[in-house]
Amino acid sequence: MTSRVDVQLGTRSYPILIGPGVLEEAGPAIAARLPRARLAIVTDENVAASQWPRLEASLNASGIAHEILVLPAGEATKSFAKLEQVVDFVLAGRFERNDCVLALGGGVIGDLTGFAAGIVRRGMEFVQAPTSLLAQVDSSVGGKTGINTKRGKNLVGVFQQPALVIADTAALDTLSPREFRAGYAEMAKYGLIDQPDFFAWLEQNWREVFAGGQPRVEAIRRSCQSKADVVARDERETGDRALLNLGHTFAHALEGATFYDGARLVHGEAVAIGMVLAHRFSARLGLLDPADADRVERHLGEVGLPTRMADVPGGLPGAEALLTYIAQDKKVSRGALTFILTRGIGRSFIARDVSPADVLAFLTENLPA
Amino acid sequence: MTSRVDVQLGTRSYPILIGPGVLEEAGPAIAARLPRARLAIVTDENVAASQWPRLEASLNASGIAHEILVLPAGEATKSFAKLEQVVDFVLAGRFERNDCVLALGGGVIGDLTGFAAGIVRRGMEFVQAPTSLLAQVDSSVGGKTGINTKRGKNLVGVFQQPALVIADTAALDTLSPREFRAGYAEMAKYGLIDQPDFFAWLEQNWREVFAGGQPRVEAIRRSCQSKADVVARDERETGDRALLNLGHTFAHALEGATFYDGARLVHGEAVAIGMVLAHRFSARLGLLDPADADRVERHLGEVGLPTRMADVPGGLPGAEALLTYIAQDKKVSRGALTFILTRGIGRSFIARDVSPADVLAFLTENLPA
Numbered sequence A, B: 001m002t003s004r005v006d007v008q009l010g011t012r013s014y015p016i017l018i019g020p021g022v023l024e025e026a027g028p029a030i031a032a033r034l035p036r037a038r039l040a041i042v043t044d045e046n047v048a049a050s051q052w053p054r055l056e057a058s059l060n061a062s063g064i065a066h067e068i069l070v071l072p073a074g075e076a077t078k079s080f081a082k083l084e085q086v087v088d089f090v091l092a093g094r095f096e097r098n099d100c101v102l103a104l105g106g107g108v109i110g111d112l113t114g115f116a117a118g119i120v121r122r123g124m125e126f127v128q129a130p131t132s133l134l135a136q137v138d139s140s141v142g143g144k145t146g147i148n149t150k151r152g153k154n155l156v157g158v159f160q161q162p163a164l165v166i167a168d169t170a171a172l173d174t175l176s177p178r179e180f181r182a183g184y185a186e187m188a189k190y191g192l193i194d195q196p197d198f199f200a201w202l203e204q205n206w207r208e209v210f211a212g213g214q215p216r217v218e219a220i221r222r223s224c225q226s227k228a229d230v231v232a233r234d235e236r237e238t239g240d241r242a243l244l245n246l247g248h249t250f251a252h253a254l255e256g257a258t259f260y261d262g263a264r265l266v267h268g269e270a271v272a273i274g275m276v277l278a279h280r281f282s283a284r285l286g287l288l289d290p291a292d293a294d295r296v297e298r299h300l301g302e303v304g305l306p307t308r309m310a311d312v313p314g315g316l317p318g319a320e321a322l323l324t325y326i327a328q329d330k331k332v333s334r335g336a337l338t339f340i341l342t343r344g345i346g347r348s349f350i351a352r353d354v355s356p357a358d359v360l361a362f363l364t365e366n367l368p369a
Helices: A022-033 A045-050 A052-061 A080-092 A107-119 A133-139 A169-174 A177-194 A196-211 A214-233 A240-245 A248-257 A267-284 A290-302 A319-328 A356-366 B022-033 B045-050 B052-062 B080-092 B107-119 B133-139 B169-174 B177-194 B196-211 B214-233 B240-245 B248-257 B267-284 B290-302 B319-328 B356-366
Strands: A003-007 A014-019 A039-044 A066-071 A100-105 A125-130 A147-149 A152-156 A164-168 A336-342 A348-354 B003-007 B014-019 B039-044 B066-071 B100-105 B125-130 B147-149 B152-156 B164-168 B336-342 B348-354
Touching: A003 A214, A014 A022, A014 A214, A022 A052, A022 A125, A022 A164, A022 A169, A039 A045, A039 A052, A039 A080, A039 A107, A045 A052, A045 A066, A052 A066, A066 A080, A080 A107, A080 A147, A080 B080, A080 B147, A080 B152, A100 A107, A107 A125, A107 A133, A107 A147, A107 B107, A125 A133, A133 A169, A133 A177, A133 A214, A147 B080, A152 A248, A152 A319, A152 B080, A164 A169, A169 A214, A177 A196, A177 A214, A177 A240, A177 A267, A177 A290, A177 A348, A196 A214, A196 A290, A214 A240, A240 A248, A240 A336, A240 A348, A248 A267, A248 A319, A248 A336, A267 A290, A267 A336, A267 A356, A319 A356, A336 A356, A348 A356, B003 B214, B014 B022, B014 B214, B022 B052, B022 B125, B022 B164, B022 B169, B039 B045, B039 B052, B039 B080, B039 B107, B045 B052, B045 B066, B052 B066, B066 B080, B080 B107, B080 B147, B100 B107, B107 B125, B107 B133, B107 B147, B125 B133, B133 B169, B133 B177, B133 B214, B152 B248, B152 B319, B164 B169, B164 B214, B169 B214, B177 B196, B177 B214, B177 B240, B177 B267, B177 B290, B177 B348, B196 B214, B196 B290, B214 B240, B240 B248, B240 B336, B240 B348, B248 B267, B248 B319, B248 B336, B267 B290, B267 B336, B267 B356, B319 B356, B336 B356, B348 B356
Parallel strands: A014 A164, A039 A066, A039 A100, A100 A125, A125 A164, B014 B164, B039 B066, B039 B100, B100 B125, B125 B164
Antiparallel strands: A003 A014, A147 A152, A336 A348, B003 B014, B147 B152, B336 B348
16 A cells, blocks of 8 residues: 655655555664664654654664654744754764654654754755655655745755655544645645646545545655656756746745734645636736636635635735735746746746736735725 | 866866955956856955955946845854854845855855855855965865854855855965964865875975965965865765865864864864874874874974974863764764874875774873873
8 A cells, every 4th residue: 555656866866655654664664775874853742742653663663773852833943943953953962974864744844854954964864754745745855945034934945855755644644624735735736737637636536535545645646756757857946846836936925924824824725825826817917718717716615725815814915015025935036026827727837037017916906905 | 377276066167266366356257157146245354354345346347236244253153143144144135046145254254154055045156255275275165064063063064066266365465374374284284185296395385385476376276176176076075075184083173172262273273283193193003104294293383383282272171072072073974983094195095994992092192291
């Protein structure tokens, strides 16, 4: 029942193991990839309670030495202060360059821990054990790591490829429906980027994906394969990889405007709204049949995701303020805005010459009165 | 009179421009490498006063937009807090990925600024304008960046290759003799690693190198070429590059034991003592004729560098404490200590199996009573 996806990066290629219970087989998998490595494990309070016992048992059975650092759960943990704390934890434990830092948790823990692994001793071995759907289908694959600052989200970080990703789909059973939906938005994104058949499959099978079992594993596997293919083509985002940002420029603005308050809006929800906006904006520019934008909004709404700026609780600032967040987004190049636009379901492309005035007009039209 | 050394790293190759006044030609050189880039410049108070006016005039003449951040001079600036400050400076200025971060200063500014350039937006363009001899012949070349923490020196950082290095030898005229000597230790190192003829040349010509003019430029050029050759062979220090650490494991222990107090011991002085210790230790292990160790000590002493642990003002802790610093050094692998040892002048090699007990006994014998 375990699926495997390989991320092809030459000598730095690595496997993603996907399936229920793979965390219980982590010991042998890690020992095979990184013989004799000691593990510096970073997790959060919630995951320490729900998932760590299974991993710990497997490590002990394999005789793998380890230490663990438990951080507060939540987006606020992706900070310079916590980065320094993780770095000090690894150094204090005298982990050497061939030892390994392991992230056990969702995207926050993975991004923060991967960044620390990338800078301690200028780069240590790193293993991702993602426990949220969002992390399994997106953030744990491809090597992007980072933290947030007051200037924006993920503006500081490194590329640090893991040696192994262990995605235990049984861990998802402890997610709230809201968290699961947030990860689902990123799965749907792969269909919208360049796989219309996958989007159509999700439209048909989303209830089974939410319910669990093999359709869920298959959806995760297909998502990881999609991301792995893009990353293999363009590890450093000098080209195609930017397609993975479909919906994300709008999403980051919405997250900034709500101060990364997960009670109001989590990342996947922002991406859902952002993807609908990217389709509506493409339609406004005459690139896309508006019926396709309707179809995207209908499906994401059907699974329970927010799809409009009006859905953001607590309201949003004006269009000019949102544009400021967009201009600070890292996919800006020399004044012209870069957006992922689309000509149809699964027909997205990189537009590097989007006019700020067009974005401002579009936002003004779409903000709730 | 300008010399040029090319660091060969495929598509990331870059030139080092060496000579008196190259800072005054920086504008055209930067514009040629990085068309239209804006510059986020980081320097320290001393260099801002002595060197910045020349660079500023050149940038203005070339119409290159720039902002500058002036930090306190001194090793304490290589900290997490200052890293965060540099990162925020770059983000606040809305520098984009193709803009450039420029380090104008010595090794502290170069290491800190390069680290920031490597993590803002997961990597920005970077230019080094080293103004100390140490930075010109060593730290500005090869892409190692980093900061210090309470656990040790340079244990946190990234590899971030510059796009260009501008080494103005006229800037060295403002150095104190002590600072110049500290850089000279790293120049002598290249001879001791694998170029006995260069070491012999320095023994003959060191007065002219200290006095300035073409012999100084030639010594810097040859040092940069030595380092460039090693880095081209082994960018990430998986092999040969470790030879550049000749003397450095002892040096880092001495620096740690004196709390990085530059009033007592600067890095190049620690390296001078460390290189003599590496030769004495090699002789003690029966690898080296003690006369060669005498020769190294004689030359470094002749130029005015400290050569013995007894030369460290304020005293040192015991041998066991020094060994603790050595064991925390990042060139440790699985318990066995890695040292650069030598079989003669210019005949150094990597020894990965040095016994901690041998080091302890050697330190005990060589510490002042």
